[in-house]
Every structure is written in C-alpha cells, then in structure tokens.
Amino acid sequence: MHTHPLRQIIESCDRAISAKDFDSLMENYSEDAALVVKPGMIVKGKDNIRKAFIAISDYFQDQLIVEQGDMQVIEGGGNALVIMETVLRFPDGNNGIVETTRRATYVFRQESDSRWLCTIDNSYGTSLLDADTA
Template sequence: MKDHPIKQEIFAADKAINNKDFDNIPNFYTEDAALVVKPGLVASGRTAIAEAHKEISKYFNGSLEVSQGDVQIIEAGNVALVHAKTFVKSQLKLDSKFSTERESVYVYVRDSDGKWRCAIDNSYGAELLQAK
C-alpha cells in the first residue's frame, strides 16, 4: 500500500498546498469535487476549491503545512474510500480554533485515463458530526 497511486496523489497534493501552487491544486480534484473548508462550509467544483485553498492559506498567514500519517485505502471498482491521519501546522497562526491533528476522510474516483482524483475532501472526518 506504500506506493498506492492514491497515496502518491495525496502526498503530491499536500506538496502543492504547502508550496501554495494554487494553479495546480485543482488538478488533484474531479470537476465536481467537494472540499470541506471548515465545518459548515463546503466549496464545490475546481474553481471554488482553488479559491478556497487561497483563503485557507491566508487564514494561516501563508504558513500552512499539511502532511499525512497513516493512510488506509479501501477500493471498490473505480471508487476508493480513504482514511488518513492528517497533520495541519502553521508557524504564523498558532491560535486556530481548528484541530491540528485530524482523522480525515476522502473519496477518490478513478478517471477513464486511470488517474485517481479526489471527489470529496473532508479533512475533518467525523468531527463534522460534533460541529454545530
């Protein structure tokens, strides 16, 4: 599982986020993908997701660094459910009310060209159930 294509995509997407490569970030998502920006706020579609990543970076004063710990992938045909331990760091925003260690849940879809893209990006995982 170490070299699973989805895991490689996740690590590449993290690198793009950390490098503020906002032009490339949408390429990791399906056209109609959904990104949980924060509990209660979802960005839908590549354009909205690119803008959301810019705003997230601003929120963290440009010092956002995301990384993954353990990743578990469950495939069913061209769909995969991914559970990941996600770490969110920011050297310039230490007072965020959002957790810095998350139990993320992602849904990936394999395109007709065989490339896995994220359809649902929920770094908050089941924590959404606690948000009001």
C-alpha cells in the same frame, strides 16, 4: 509493503498546499468535487475549491504546512475511500507553531484514463458529526 498510488497523489497535494502551488493542486480534483472548508461550509467545483484553498492559505499567513500520517485505502466500484491522519502546522499568533492531527476522509474516483481524481475532500473526517452546524 506495496504503497497505494493514492498516497503519492495525496503527498503531492500536501506539498502543493504547503507551497501555495494551487495550479498543481487543482490537477488532482474532479470538476464536480466538493471540499469541506470547515464544519458547515462546503464548496463545490474546482474554481471554488481553488478560491477556498487560497483563502485558507491567507488565513494561515501563507505558513500552513500539511503532511500525512497513517492511511487506509478502501476501493470499490471505481472509487476509493481514503481514511488518514492529516498533520497540520501553522502559526499560533504568538510566534509559536501549532501542530494538530485530524483523521481525514477523502473520496477519489478512477477516471477512464486510470487517473485518480478527488471528488470529496474532508480533512475533518468524522469529527464533522461532533460539530454544531444546526
């Protein structure tokens, strides 16, 4: 079965997050991108997204591991909606590791040079609807 090129891009982003390689990570975001940091907190622009990823890494004591599971890609109008499982592993504070799976949603835009850039990064997916952000 043919693998969508976005799987490779997302895999490289996950490796960059896990390795704290934020320069490589930012190569996959558009200048006008938005990142859901947590329910009720969204940052916009590559500089702010980079700062958010550094803060997230610090929060998880530089031990956050990100991997992907099942993925569906829906393309239309030069954009792609990615619906996927994101697997996160991080310290629990008691010398153990927590593993959690989110059903994430991402939006990518295909640029004129055929590169795909992330414009919306929402690792919380539709669970944002369950969050009390009022």
